[in-house]
Amino acid sequence: MSAHGNTYVPKSRLAKWFESRLPLVGLVHSSFVSFPVPRNLNYFWTFGAILIAFLGIQIITGVWLAMHYQPSATEAFDSVEHIMRDVNYGWLLRYAHANGASMFFVAVYVHIFRNLYYGSYKAPREVLYILGVVIYLLMMATAFLGYTLPWGQMSFWGATVITNILAAIPVVGDTIQSLLWGGYSVGSPTVNRFFSLHFLLPWMIAGVVVLHVWALHVTGQNNPAGIPIKSSKDAVPFTPYATVKDVFATVVFMILFAWFIFYQPNYLGHADNYIPANPAVTPAHIVPEWYFLPFYAILRAVPSKLGGVILMFSAVIILALAPWLDTSRVRSANYRPIYRQFFWVFVAVCFLLGWLGAKPPEGGYVIAAQICTAYYFAHFLIVMPLCGLFETPTKLPGSILESVTGPGKQVSGAGIPAGAAAAPHTKG
Amino acid sequence: MRATSLIAAALAAALIGLSPATLSPARAEDGHGSQPPRQKWSYAGVFGRFDQAQLQRGFQVYKEVCSACHSMRLVSFRNLAEEGGPGYSAAQVKALAATYQVKDGPNDSGEMFERPGRPADRFTAPFPNDQAAAAPNGGKAPPDFSVLAKARTFERGFPWFVFDALPFTGYSEQGVDYIHALLVGYEDPPKGTEVPDGTHYNQYFPGHLIAMPKPISDGQVTYPKNDKGEPVVPETVDQYSKDVAAFMAWAAEPHMMARKALGLRVILFLIVLSGLLYYVKKKIWADIGGEVHGLQPELHKTS
Numbered sequence: 001m002s003a004h005g006n007t008y009v010p011k012s013r014l015a016k017w018f019e020s021r022l023p024l025v026g027l028v029h030s031s032f033v034s035f036p037v038p039r040n041l042n043y044f045w046t047f048g049a050i051l052i053a054f055l056g057i058q059i060i061t062g063v064w065l066a067m068h069y070q071p072s073a074t075e076a077f078d079s080v081e082h083i084m085r086d087v088n089y090g091w092l093l094r095y096a097h098a099n100g101a102s103m104f105f106v107a108v109y110v111h112i113f114r115n116l117y118y119g120s121y122k123a124p125r126e127v128l129y130i131l132g133v134v135i136y137l138l139m140m141a142t143a144f145l146g147y148t149l150p151w152g153q154m155s156f157w158g159a160t161v162i163t164n165i166l167a168a169i170p171v172v173g174d175t176i177q178s179l180l181w182g183g184y185s186v187g188s189p190t191v192n193r194f195f196s197l198h199f200l201l202p203w204m205i206a207g208v209v210v211l212h213v214w215a216l217h218v219t220g221q222n223n224p225a226g227i228p229i230k231s232s233k234d235a236v237p238f239t240p241y242a243t244v245k246d247v248f249a250t251v252v253f254m255i256l257f258a259w260f261i262f263y264q265p266n267y268l269g270h271a272d273n274y275i276p277a278n279p280a281v282t283p284a285h286i287v288p289e290w291y292f293l294p295f296y297a298i299l300r301a302v303p304s305k306l307g308g309v310i311l312m313f314s315a316v317i318i319l320a321l322a323p324w325l326d327t328s329r330v331r332s333a334n335y336r337p338i339y340r341q342f343f344w345v346f347v348a349v350c351f352l353l354g355w356l357g358a359k360p361p362e363g364g365y366v367i368a369a370q371i372c373t374a375y376y377f378a379h380f381l382i383v384m385p386l387c388g389l390f391e392t393p394t395k396l397p398g399s400i401l402e403s404v405t406g407p408g409k410q411v412s413g414a415g416i417p418a419g420a421a422a423a424p425h426t427k428g
Numbered sequence: 429m430r431a432t433s434l435i436a437a438a439l440a441a442a443l444i445g446l447s448p449a450t451l452s453p454a455r456a457e458d459g460h461g462s463q464p465p466r467q468k469w470s471y472a473g474v475f476g477r478f479d480q481a482q483l484q485r486g487f488q489v490y491k492e493v494c495s496a497c498h499s500m501r502l503v504s505f506r507n508l509a510e511e512g513g514p515g516y517s518a519a520q521v522k523a524l525a526a527t528y529q530v531k532d533g534p535n536d537s538g539e540m541f542e543r544p545g546r547p548a549d550r551f552t553a554p555f556p557n558d559q560a561a562a563a564p565n566g567g568k569a570p571p572d573f574s575v576l577a578k579a580r581t582f583e584r585g586f587p588w589f590v591f592d593a594l595p596f597t598g599y600s601e602q603g604v605d606y607i608h609a610l611l612v613g614y615e616d617p618p619k620g621t622e623v624p625d626g627t628h629y630n631q632y633f634p635g636h637l638i639a640m641p642k643p644i645s646d647g648q649v650t651y652p653k654n655d656k657g658e659p660v661v662p663e664t665v666d667q668y669s670k671d672v673a674a675f676m677a678w679a680a681e682p683h684m685m686a687r688k689a690l691g692l693r694v695i696l697f698l699i700v701l702s703g704l705l706y707y708v709k710k711k712i713w714a715d716i717g718g719e720v721h722g723l724q725p726e727l728h729k730t731s
């Protein structure tokens with residue numbers, strides 16, 4: 001699976017027998033136990049573990065919810081209320097699943113911004129990064145499908161708006177739309193299809209996550225200094241050092257999650273979704289879930305429907321091009337004084353787009369959304385290429401160890417046993 | 429570097445400066461109702477609990493007034509005796525259910541028939557179907573009450589919506605505040621406002637013109653009396669509205685008290701666990717000279 005030397009030594013006869021037939025334990029061992037981790041990672045690097053935790057939470061709560069849910073236009077709303085009222089701890093399952101989706105996106109956005117700040121997308125991690133963008137796309141599709149399932153007003157009208165967007169695709173748009181609808185309008189077959197797809201996509205996410213971890217295993221992790229592991233002192237073994245840090249950070253994040261489940265369960269949702277779907281009544285404002293708002297603002301910034309659709313999809317696709325748009329040889333923005341400022345402006349613009357996405361598309365809001373959309377793309381198409389060419393980076397530390405302790409200082413204890421780390425020393 | 433700071437600042441200023449034209453909250457004028465005043469609810473906040481007496485009064489108001497037009501199709505009689513609710517006894521609920529006639533069937537001969545209600549039955553609806561509900565009510569069925577307290581809200585705007593999510597400043601009772609405000613919000617229209625037939629002016633209803641006539645007035649519902657023969661709470665529209673809104677909050681979220689109680693235990697557990705894990709992590713990392721703290725150690729280094 002990788003160029004790493006396998007450090008796992010099976011002890012018992014059974015383990016030896018199994019390992020010589022399928023080296024599964026050795027694979028897990030080299031990915032999550034002996035895997036060399038840069039010793040200067042900060043807490044932004046714990047979000048990978050947090051995301052895996054949330055994928056697990058979503059799948060477990062989702063499978064249980066599916067045991068009680070009825071995917072039909074007449075029964076969906078009431079079956080969700082049946083879960084809330086009559087299923088033992090059904091309210092907990094449903095609120096955990098609904099807020100779990102939001103927390104999943106909080107974590108993935110931190111993960112993505114961390115990536116962009118520290119230049120983790122740059123060579124040799126392009127494939128690792130693109131797999132991440134694929135996971136993000138699958139997450140968006142899954143979340144959209146899931147939000148339609150309670151079959152409230154926002155579910156219905158959200159499904160209507162998004163499937164109408166797909167119809168704007170030239171040539172095949174209408175076919176895709178009627179395939180998703182299962183007819184000629186959003187209705188009962190649509191809920192049934194969306195439920196099926198909502199159950200399918202998480203397993204595809206899980207599959208791509210395996211590839212994502214595999215690619216990570218090959219290149220090793222980036223780090224705040226953005227320089228590769230050069231000696232065994234730069235790295236620590238994943239277990240126990242990264243494991244305990246990841247578990248600690250995950251538990252802290254769960255406090256936030258629990259706060260929303262138990263005390264603000266509907267804060268991140270929309271009140272209109274407690275009104276049963278009604279094709280005859282359009283809500284005053286059709287608004288997607290908060291995590292789609294920046295893209296919704298981009299969609300509505302353009303008067304042309306097709307243009308808006310193209311821009312919205314481009315806004316996600318352009319992420320995948322970052323490794324080639326960024327011309328800087330330095331990864332970490334810590335050593336890029338100019339890019340660092342543009343980065344924070346970009347973050348601010350994303351938040352502003354999110355806020356504008358929740359506003360009605362009229363007057364000044366549209367103009368502001370247009371400016372922000374232009375800046376969003378300019379960040380990738382202008383700032384990233386030019387900054388790398390004209391900026392003078394500050395001096396990089398000599399090694400990861402030096403970035404932790406300062407130059408010339410010694411630190412007690414070797415980071416990692418000799419021979420435990422292999423490939424990341426020589427790559428990237 | 430200075431130059432880019434200026435560019436960034438200018439851009440931010442341009443973006444922020446652009447919006448005020450549309451940001452000014454001219455809410456009352458633009459067709460939305462005015463902001464409902466915030467009420468005190470016993471069940472708000474982390475330690476919030478429903479007031480059983482209030483839920484019983486609220487149920488009384490619903491039963492005697494609202495249920496003439498509004499259904500509550502997801503709530504069963506048995507729910508009234510369940511933990512965390514109005515706290516009626518099983519016998520009271522059985523007796524109450526029996527006062528309703530419920531349509532059942534078909535029986536062995538294929539006939540639908542009426543029988544006295546049982547605790548397992550849902551609340552009976554005032555109208556047999558949506559069309560029957562819409563016909564005498566201006567063409568639109570009065571909304572079902574089951575989850576209405578969660579289906580109504582009003583916009584709080586920036587920055588208030590941020591504080592609404594936080595501990596201590598948290599606010600998740602917009603729905604009931606709106607319902608209370610709506611019920612006390614009937615008033616004479618301002619001069620020059622046309623109020624078409626079949627609509628009524630309400631200060632808090634979005635657009636101000638509501639099909640429902642003023643549904644309740646002072647003294648309409650007779651509340652239980654205390655030892656001195658006085659009602660325990662004032663028999664006013666304001667009090668009725670609070671009570672029925674509280675009852676609707678319970679109906680929309682019957683496990684709210686269980687949720688909040690469990691949440692407290694879960695969060696305390698997680699805080700203790702994360703504290704323990706922090707020290708485990710510190711101990712483990714101490715072997716190799718400790719961990720780097722601070723998000724960007726490189727930026728703060730002096731050497």
